[in-house]
Amino acid sequence: MSAERDDMIATIRAQVRALASALGRDEVSAQVIAAMAAVPRDAFVPPEQRGKAFRNAPLPIACGQTISQPGIVAVMTDLLEVLPSHRVLEIGTGSGYQAAILSLLAAEVCTIETLEPLAVAARARLSQLGYANVHVRHADGALGWPDKAPFDGIMVTAAARAVPPALVEQLKPGGRLVLPLGRTKTFRGLPFIEDQVLHVVAKDADGRISERSLLPVRFVPLISRPPP
Numbered sequence: 001m002s003a004e005r006d007d008m009i010a011t012i013r014a015q016v017r018a019l020a021s022a023l024g025r026d027e028v029s030a031q032v033i034a035a036m037a038a039v040p041r042d043a044f045v046p047p048e049q050r051g052k053a054f055r056n057a058p059l060p061i062a063c064g065q066t067i068s069q070p071g072i073v074a075v076m077t078d079l080l081e082v083l084p085s086h087r088v089l090e091i092g093t094g095s096g097y098q099a100a101i102l103s104l105l106a107a108e109v110c111t112i113e114t115l116e117p118l119a120v121a122a123r124a125r126l127s128q129l130g131y132a133n134v135h136v137r138h139a140d141g142a143l144g145w146p147d148k149a150p151f152d153g154i155m156v157t158a159a160a161r162a163v164p165p166a167l168v169e170q171l172k173p174g175g176r177l178v179l180p181l182g183r184t185k186t187f188r189g190l191p192f193i194e195d196q197v198l199h200v201v202a203k204d205a206d207g208r209i210s211e212r213s214l215l216p217v218r219f220v221p222l223i224s225r226p227p228p
């Protein structure tokens with residue numbers, strides 16, 4: 001592993017320790033750390049961002065979107081508690097980086113992106129890099145992926161105003177949904193979600209739902225479509 005990747009992993013560990021009281025854990029699993037160390041983040045960012053790829057920061061990608069901060073990718077992945085037998089769904093493919101991390105931990109990863117150019121580019125990138133257990137779909141992720149459901153875990157990497165009901169329905173008993181939630185505002189006609197908090201929604205073996213709010217985060221908004 002390069003010195004830059006070593007530094008990124010050390011920074012992630014320090015960030016998790018600093019968030020320990022909010023997270024209820026002071027480290028992420030060894031499997032998550034190994035996946036973070038193995039996936040080449042520089043292959044998921046535009047050429048002009050490659051020099052910054054291993055910084056613990058979100059970076060711009062195409063279509064005005066971002067690749068998330070590695071520390072938050074590690075925290076959200078850890079909270080999903082993925083097992084090697086799991087099938088997981090990600091909403092908000094973006095660059096495909098989070099899907100690549102999940103693909104090293106799960107049996108199968110389904111990921112949905114609403115912006116077609118991003119979905120097309122991520123599909124090609126993931127395939128070229130050999131992440132063969134990832135399926136990319138261009139659609140509205142708030143509706144989930146009914147044909148592939150149910151899922152052991154679902155992660156949303158854009159901020160929603162409320163938990164999308166379809167995602168709860170598509171979660172297996174015993175499954176978890178990790179997502180940022182906040183309030184919608186607009187500034188000069190542009191929507192943004194403020195006061196975002198990372199939530200974990202759990203469905204127990206009897207289908208009962210519980211919800212925990214953990215820590216403040218900052219994501220681009222989940223783009224909601226009017227119902228057809």
Ligand SMILES: C[S@@+](CC[C@H](N)C(=O)[O-])C[C@H]1O[C@@H](n2cnc3c(N)ncnc32)[C@H](O)[C@@H]1O
Binds near residue numbers: 093112139158222223
């Ligand atoms: C913070 S970026 C995600 C970063 C991504 N996980 C990665 O690893 O690069 C949020 C992404 O969610 C996408 N998005 C927003 N609303 C969506 C929706 N309703 N369905 C699917 N994707 C959506 C955005 O286009 C954007 O690419």
